[in-house]
Amino acid sequence: MANDVTSLALVDRIERLANLTGPSGHEAPVRREIRAQVEPLADEVWEDALGNLYAVKRPRDGGCSGRPRKVMLAAHMDEIGVVVTHIDERGFLRFAAVGGVSPAVLLGQRVVFQDGTVGVVDAEHLEEIKDLKLERMFIDIGAPNAERAREKVSVGAMATYHRTAERLDGGRRLAGKAMDDRAGCGAVIEALARLERPCHEVTAVFTVQEEVGSRGARPAAFRVAPDVALAVDVTATGDTPKARTMAVSLGQGVAIKVKDRSVITHPGLRQLLVERARQHGIPYQMEVLDFGGTDAGPIHTSRDGVPSAVLSIPTRYVHTPGEVVDLGDAEATVRLLVQLLQDEIPL
Ligand SMILES: [Zn+2]
Structure with a gap:
């Protein structure tokens, strides 16, 4: 039932999404x-002026103690x-x-424009690799001259890595170009x-323009005006040869963020996530990321402040065409979201 979108497995959802092309904006x-x-x-789905997509699921009667809250989930x-930026006289972009x-990372890669035009990335001759800068690189779409190049691509056209997702380790892991944040x-x-009886009004927002500074999440938070928010995004790992030191490993469970450059997560909400994970036997790890940010940045400072947390899916080689995620970690993320939303949020 490949086309029945309601019965897709988690791995299929992620794989289908990761293979699509969607640069910021x-x-x-x-x-x-x-x-x-x-x-x-969902009970209701809509889009806003910037292109954020909202899906609302309202609370169902029965089994819930405590106050129903407005919970915003955000994944970009x-x-x-x-x-x-320009096309030269010989047709190089x-x-x-x-x-x-x-x-x-870009050197030697293939990129694809949204109309399907494929190009190869290379650089001017350089004496030293440290001189490699984007300004000295170009894309060759195979056009013999500027005129032919312009028939295919205009100044302002955007391209992304051209790479199809692959299943690794017998399908337990996925490598792809946009696990950040299609995995989320x-x-x-x-x-x-899986949310059969949400205790809360859940608004899942699929946001735009996170990679250029979480620009979609800010108006989305204003629109939803949540009591509580959770961003779901990827995070780096420290488990590869001579990696930057970090206590997050692939395959060790969902990462509950403590801080990054955009947010210090709400201690009460963070503790609640830890409790729910323990209660339900969901593997988790604590994450401190000393670079980067997520949609939780603008969300937690929106309106008069929103208690916010982040669930991260550990990802190796973030921002390369070979971002690797472990499906067990993605599964743990889903389970923790469901357990949080099917119980009271005493904040
Ligand atoms: Zn991301």
Whole structure:
């Protein structure tokens, strides 16, 4: 039943989403797919002027103690990419970054524009690799001259890594170009699917433009005016050869964030997440990320302040075409979301 979007497995949701192209501000293909997946699961679905997609699931009677709260979940639809800045006389495209793109990672990659045009990334001849900068790199779309290049691509066109997701370790892990944050989007959709009797009014927001500074989440938080918020995003790991020291490992469970550069998560909400994880035997780890941020940044400082936390899916090689996630960690993320939302939130 490949086309029955209501019965997709978590791995299929993530894989389908990760293969779509949606650089910041150009999330339409991702939004279309998510809309198709959430429409059968939600009581109401709408989009706002910036392109954020909202799916609401209202509380059901029975079994809930405590006060129903307005809970906002946020997962971002956009991915990093590049934008064409000019086309030279021989048809090579010069470009700038959309979000955190590394020149060293881009070199030798293929990129795809939203119309399907594929290009190869290379650089001017350099004496030393440390001289590699985006300004010295170009994209070759195979056009023999500027005129032919312009028929295909215009200044302002955006491209992303051209790479299909692959299942690793017998399907227990996934490698792909946009696990950040399609893994989070997939986990939030799956949580909506499994949430049979929410105790709270849950608004899942699939946000735009996170990679350029969480620009979609701010108006979304204003619109939802939540009592409590949770961002679901990826985080780095410290478990690869000579990795930057970090106490998060792939396959060790959902990461409950303590802080990053955008937020210090609400201690009460964080503790509640830890308790729910323990109560239900859900593997978890604590995360301190000393770089980066998520949608929880603008959400927790919106209106008069929103107690916010972040559930992170540990991801190796973030912002490369080979971001690797462990499906057990994604599953733990879904289970913790469901347990949180099917019980009281005494904040
Ligand atoms: Zn992200």
